[in-house]
Amino acid sequence: MNDMTPPKDERAVALKGLGASRKRVEDVRFTQGKGNYVDDLKLPGMLFGDFVRSPYAHARIKSINSEKAKALPGVVAVLTAADLAPLNLHWMPTLAGDVQMVLADGKVLFQGQEVAFVVANDRYVAADAVELVEVEYEELPVVVDPFKAQAPDAPVLREDLAGKTSGAHGPRRHHNHIFTWEQGDRDATEKVLSSADVVAEEMVYYHRTHPCPLETCGCVASMDKVNGKLTVHGTFQAPHAVRTVASLISGIAEHNIRIISPDIGGGFGNKVGVYPGYICAIVASIVTGKPVKWIEDRMENLMATAFARDYWMKGRISATKDGRITGLSCHVTADHGAFDACADPTKFPAGFFNICTGSYDIPVAHLAVDGVYTNKAPGGVAYRCSFRVTEAAYFIERMIEVLAIKLGMDAAELRTKNFIRKDQFPYQSALGWEYDSGDYHTAWDKALKAVDYAGLRREQADRIADFKAGKTRKLLGIGLTHFTEIVGAGPVKNCDILGLGMFDSCEIRIHPTGSAIARLGTISQGQGHATTFAQILASEIGLPADDITVEEGDTDTAPYGLGTYGSRSTPVAGAATAMAGRKIRAKAQMIAAYLLEVHDDDVEWDIDRFVVKGAPERFKTMKEIAFAAYNQAIPGLEPGLEAVSYYDPPNMTYPFGAYICVMEIDVDTGEHKVRQFYALDDCGTRINPMIIEGQVHGGATEGYAIAMGQEIAYDEIGNVKTGTLMDFFLPTAWETPHYTTDFTVTPSPHHPIGAKGVGESPNVGSVPAFSNAVHDAFRAFGLTQSHMPHDHWRIWKVAHDLGLHG
Amino acid sequence: MSKMHITLTVNGKQEELLAEPRELLIHVLRERLSITGPHIGCETSHCGACTVDMNGKSVKSCTVLAAQANGAEITTIEGLGTPDSLHVLQTMFREHHGLQCGFCTPGMITRAYRLLQENPDPSEEEIRYAMAGNLCRCTGYQNIVKAIMAAASELNAVKEAAQ
The missing domain is CATH 3.10.20.30 (Beta-grasp domain)
Structure with missing residues (x-):
């Protein structure tokens, strides 16, 4: 090293690479109101589309008369299923192997279903015209209960499936049955359960809710008839998949379709699916030759696009008398609504729900999931979770609590006793997954210590005594959770969506002056990809993160990838970024060796440069190498410095965490106050601690909403009772708890930088923590299970039913 | 019409x-x-x-x-600010990671701007109460509150220095 070279640590810090709490590059535009969201887009001659929606949950359509609407000045077109049928676009494939009506074809199956699409030159005129479309309905019997939907005499919902005894996922045994998915060993599990010392049995319901990002779904479709190109700007979490699907169903060649995801105002799974609005806007643009914008309003968003959860999970868990778990059985009744539009990898109709053995070493297990149609909106998307992992984590974390009650054991001790041990990784679960790495005991002990668990239990015992003595009306709940996620879908050998393998990609171009652009197949919706992916790359190629532009979301420029959901960006595209960076470095090594006049093997990497082994004063920085790549003829090497990597992960990653919630509950009002929320996450290698912490705050707040009040509720005739933000609970700054975050680091052994992904962990982990706190407060008074959301009324009712109101 | x-x-x-x-x-x-x-x-x-x-x-x-x-x-x-001269709230929201997807941010900062006119030295509780009309789905508010508190003390420091 010569005197001019800054020391290693200084050079590393200057890169703002892995581990730096780098401030986000995105924020510069967002804080100045210069984000570029789809509704900000204005194209010349642009028209506006709006939907006529069904007021009924189940009805036959006798007639649609759009004459009055068409006569309104400013109305350009009114599309119905009859208009789409000649193009074969009145139905569309769903991501789950089902089909879904784009516009109502003879009948409607849920309230808010799309019936007709009005196109006008102004959004006010479009809204007026919607009111002028006359639809005559004949009401049909409604089924909103997935159990009643399976009765022999239940109304037939999907007439289009008449006579079809098998679907995309095997046999159908009833006209409202979609699939049965089984994992594990049924016989062996039954054998263990039937002879166990102790068996706890419970129905755990994870209610229907909705991701509800602050920006609703929408698009601007623009068909350029001169050059035959279709461009669609939209709220797409998977732009490339949308392009391929759009090509397959429209017949437009894929190279003539350009999908652009601009800035996205939150996704949380809501923007993975393909919705009728996208199709109608595209058709309307083709028909009118003008750009057509469709932006759903909040009520449409909550009623029609992408609900989440709605899983009835019947569990049985067995153990020895001293609390060693011996077996687990789970049967799920999954309410999919009117069309199976889950966004799961094709071979997993219940997603990765078979992670439901959780963090525990359970020798034998069996899972069966029955998907069922009802007169509710389609969806079943992964609301900030990796394909039903949230449901699975809630299920097992409730079953552990129920088992602890049955055993008369402390729930923390029961967990400690049954965790998969560090030396058991890689761990083969009874339901078919290979957990990559974990150190659950260390995380758990750290968490219990951080909150002074023993002290909390003493305080709780005192509180119960005071309550019984009439000295207080408030109870104390301690909600425990240790969750294990499965994210980063996924290996192409078993993960695809509509046949598209779930790899991801990164393409890097180093510019001659030593800055770079990296393009990825993913798309940020607030996660800060432009910040963190540059950090991964900075550490790999030795150029400062500030000199690396990250670009996503334009299918004409970004390499093919499957998009951002299921915490897959860091595990898959992040890996592709590191691998592409390593290709750059490999070529840079050859260039450096040439410039230094030594053999390739005689130079070694040193943070931001290659140095001659044993002669540290002789080096070439990455910046110098970049310039040389463009200005020197190097024998045997092509000019330029670029690389692309398509990364097919060998396995999923398995982030985990320990969350503890301490909650005060007012027995007389049902009100609660979260006194403490401690969240320890282990997401492997930490790329940007500031962003990780932000993800945990946000995900835990979503979990707080879900556990404590948020739901999509229907009445018995299928009316949505929670269609606005008046009824659908989104917590404000006032109710939202304060969070303390913590971490351990157990890198993934198969990921190039050891990262596992973190975006969804807090949603997965916090829901059972909040819910377990409510349950725990009432444990001493005999409560075993009460369904979420635990709003004030439901908590009051629990207290009332336990006889606590005197 | x-x-x-x-x-x-x-x-x-x-x-x-x-x-x-x-x-x-x-x-x-x-x-x-x-x-x-x-x-x-x-x-x-x-x-x-x-x-x-x-x-x-x-x-x-x-x-x-x-x-x-x-x-x-x-x-x-x-x-509120220009690219060359940001409002301190704009700076602090970035500094304290008070935003993620950015969709609520313009409304959030604009509301916080008025809050600090109404109450130049708010407590955490006062901020949470006064900001309750602005929803954020990404951040869980903790860093928004932090950013507003930081902006308030920065503005107050500037004011004091001027006096």
């Missing part, structure tokens, strides 16, 4: 336009004046993404008619 003649001052600039009596302020700002910082998140005044400052008060522009804003002085996120 006969149109109304509306005059507004938006971010210091005089604007004149013809609007339908039913036309909403948010649409006038976004569609006619191309001021797209304020966003539409709910159209029922719950989420606050459309928050702007009107005559010295925070309003949700999705439920203010353009006609009601006739003659008003309006400030949006675009009027």
Whole structure:
């Protein structure tokens, strides 16, 4: 090293690479109101589309008369299923192997279903015209209960499936049955359960809710008839998949379709699916030759696009008398609504729900999931979770609590006793997954210590005594959770969506002056990809993160990838970024060796440069190498410095965490106050601690909403009772708890930088923590299970039913 | 529908336009004046993404008619700072990771701007109460609160130094 070279640590810090709490590059535009969201887009001659929606949950359509609407000045077109049928676009494939009506074809199956699409030159005129479309309905019997939907005499919902005894996922045994998915060993599990010392049995319901990002779904479709190109700007979490699907169903060649995801105002799974609005806007643009914008309003968003959860999970868990778990059985009744539009990898109709053995070493297990149609909106998307992992984590974390009650054991001790041990990784679960790495005991002990668990239990015992003595009306709940996620879908050998393998990609171009652009197949919706992916790359190629532009979301420029959901960006595209960076470095090594006049093997990497082994004063920085790549003829090497990597992960990653919630509950009002929320996450290698912490705050707040009040509720005739933000609970700054975050680091052994992904962990982990706190407060008074959301009324009712109101 | 003649001052600039009596302020700002910082998140005044400052008060522009804003002085996120001279709230939101997807941010900062006029030295509790009309789905608010507190102390320090 010569005197001019800054020391290693200084050079590393200057890169703002892995581990730096780098401030986000995105924020510069967002804080100045210069984000570029789809509704900000204005194209010349642009028209506006709006939907006529069904007021009924189940009805036959006798007639649609759009004459009055068409006569309104400013109305350009009114599309119905009859208009789409000649193009074969009145139905569309769903991501789950089902089909879904784009516009109502003879009948409607849920309230808010799309019936007709009005196109006008102004959004006010479009809204007026919607009111002028006359639809005559004949009401049909409604089924909103997935159990009643399976009765022999239940109304037939999907007439289009008449006579079809098998679907995309095997046999159908009833006209409202979609699939049965089984994992594990049924016989062996039954054998263990039937002879166990102790068996706890419970129905755990994870209610229907909705991701509800602050920006609703929408698009601007623009068909350029001169050059035959279709461009669609939209709220797409998977732009490339949308392009391929759009090509397959429209017949437009894929190279003539350009999908652009601009800035996205939150996704949380809501923007993975393909919705009728996208199709109608595209058709309307083709028909009118003008750009057509469709932006759903909040009520449409909550009623029609992408609900989440709605899983009835019947569990049985067995153990020895001293609390060693011996077996687990789970049967799920999954309410999919009117069309199976889950966004799961094709071979997993219940997603990765078979992670439901959780963090525990359970020798034998069996899972069966029955998907069922009802007169509710389609969806079943992964609301900030990796394909039903949230449901699975809630299920097992409730079953552990129920088992602890049955055993008369402390729930923390029961967990400690049954965790998969560090030396058991890689761990083969009874339901078919290979957990990559974990150190659950260390995380758990750290968490219990951080909150002074023993002290909390003493305080709780005192509180119960005071309550019984009439000295207080408030109870104390301690909600425990240790969750294990499965994210980063996924290996192409078993993960695809509509046949598209779930790899991801990164393409890097180093510019001659030593800055770079990296393009990825993913798309940020607030996660800060432009910040963190540059950090991964900075550490790999030795150029400062500030000199690396990250670009996503334009299918004409970004390499093919499957998009951002299921915490897959860091595990898959992040890996592709590191691998592409390593290709750059490999070529840079050859260039450096040439410039230094030594053999390739005689130079070694040193943070931001290659140095001659044993002669540290002789080096070439990455910046110098970049310039040389463009200005020197190097024998045997092509000019330029670029690389692309398509990364097919060998396995999923398995982030985990320990969350503890301490909650005060007012027995007389049902009100609660979260006194403490401690969240320890282990997401492997930490790329940007500031962003990780932000993800945990946000995900835990979503979990707080879900556990404590948020739901999509229907009445018995299928009316949505929670269609606005008046009824659908989104917590404000006032109710939202304060969070303390913590971490351990157990890198993934198969990921190039050891990262596992973190975006969804807090949603997965916090829901059972909040819910377990409510349950725990009432444990001493005999409560075993009460369904979420635990709003004030439901908590009051629990207290009332336990006889606590005197 | 006969149109109304509306005059507004938006971010210091005089604007004149013809609007339908039913036309909403948010649409006038976004569609006619191309001021797209304020966003539409709910159209029922719950989420606050459309928050702007009107005559010295925070309003949700999705439920203010353009006609009601006739003659008003309006400030949006675009009027709070310039790229070369950011408002301290803009700086602090970035510094403290007070935003993620950015969709609520313009309304959030615009509301916080007014809050700090009303209460230059708010406690955490006062901030949480005063910001409750603005929803964020990404951050869990903790860092938003932090950013506003940091901005308040920075502004107060500047004020003290000037005195």
